[in-house]
């Protein structure tokens with residue numbers, strides 16, 4: 001089966017429709033501007049997120065992710081369709097919907113830099129109507145989770161960029177909302193802080209039953225945190241699958257292949273075309289390259305090499321990669 005055919009199969013699947021959806025978007029369309037200047041950012045999009053699960057919203061720049069999230073937050077009025085949170089139509093009753101939601105939007109300085117870390121958490125909890133005594137325990141727990149206990153009484157402006165990012169997330173979670181929207185939560189974090197944040201987010205979903213919609217270009221976040229992934233491209237959904245199923249469906253494996261001697265240009269062209277091969281490099285044993293195999297194409301690869309009279313000196317495999325799948329689904333892998 002060709003990659004194209006598999007991509008179509010992904011796109012053709014019906015969106016899920018769990019009865020206990022915490023988030024639901026139905027026939028959502030948003031056109032900015034009018035006449036010649038009109039831009040349809042989101043075009044008849046439907047998806048649902050089951051309560052207590054995490055969904056990744058992915059797509060290239062301009063795919064419509066931010067518009068979809070802003071519609072769910074009541075910040076953008078849909079041209080058609082509905083957006084619901086906790087069963088409440090966001091546009092019919094924004095105040096009621098808002099009580100169930102926490103959001104951390106990209107680039108938003110959603111913390112007060114003069115306030116201490118703990119004061120920020122209290123402030124955002126109070127905005128949602130939570131009394132300090134009711135949230136103290138949760139705030140202690142959040143501070144501990146994000147390794148901020150020692151900085152609880154430090155003004156945010158005195159913290160490192162990575163710590164400020166963690167305070168932003170903790171402040172978003174401080175109000176104890178059922179549904180949390182996160183846009184690029186790991187942006188600007190170092191490798192270790194990013195890993196810690198992914199781990200804690202996943203634990204929060206599993207332990208507290210929180211529902212998370214996360215938009216990120218960081219595939220490690222999506223793989224570590226999300227149960228499902230909705231992939232958008234040009235305002236439409238091109239995949240809506242469990243992360244594990246999506247990886248399985250493509251079962252893309254990369255092989256680092258070393259053959260004895262040089263690979264003739266004619267064979268290289270075939271390997272490029274059929275196995276997306278690249279990185280041809282002369283090495284001591286002969287020549288090394290990377291080939292990508294979908295499904296059971298492995299034997300076709302070995303047959304191709306044998307028919308070309310090439311002897312394999314070494315084969316190394318890699319796990320399927322969500323980024324690879326994402327690029328294939330959105331058709332951006334031919335750059």
Ligand SMILES: Nc1ncnc2c1ncn2[C@@H]1O[C@H](COP(=O)(O)OP(=O)(O)OP(=O)(O)O)[C@@H](O)[C@H]1O
Nearest residue numbers: 032039040041059060061062063064065066067068
């Ligand atoms: N306020 C606006 N007025 C006009 N066009 C807009 C507006 N906001 C977004 N757009 C356009 O709508 C399309 C979708 O944008 P959107 O920000 O929703 O995509 P995105 O997937 O979130 O992209 P990114 O990953 O870059 O944030 C883009 O073509 C964008 O230029």
